[in-house]
Amino acid sequence: MAHPRRPVTVKLPSAAEAAARVESMRRQTEDSTNYRTKSLRIHGPICAKCGREFDQSNLHLLTVHHKDGNHHNNPADGSNWENLCAHCHEDEHSRDLLGDYLSK
Ligand SMILES: [Zn+2]
Numbered sequence: 001m002a003h004p005r006r007p008v009t010v011k012l013p014s015a016a017e018a019a020a021r022v023e024s025m026r027r028q029t030e031d032s033t034n035y036r037t038k039s040l041r042i043h044g045p046i047c048a049k050c051g052r053e054f055d056q057s058n059l060h061l062l063t064v065h066h067k068d069g070n071h072h073n074n075p076a077d078g079s080n081w082e083n084l085c086a087h088c089h090e091d092e093h094s095r096d097l098l099g100d101y102l103s104k
């Protein structure tokens with residue numbers, strides 16, 4: 001004896017649920033892309049190492065360094081960020097490598 005086929009009911013999310021989902025997705029994207037903007041706002045457009053100041057014309061040369069090396073660790077208070085110019089940033093990382101090399 002065949003079971004009667006149940007109609008498949010698809011529960012559509014309410015408008016509020018859908019909006020909340022979109023909002024949380026938007027926020028996740030923002031968190032990963034906007035930490036640079038936030039770090040610049042918190043620490044200022046200045047290289048933390050050499051003290052060089054940046055303005056709108058060369059701000060792209062100022063990058064955000066993650067102190068613990070974890071790009072996913074982005075606390076809102078900026079405690080894991082350091083604004084470094086491209087030169088100092090490279091220096092910071094080559095130093096890491098050198099440190100690794102020397103400790104082996
Ligand atoms: Zn610098």
Ligand SMILES: [Zn+2]
Pocket residue numbers: 064065066089092093
């Ligand atoms: Zn870095």
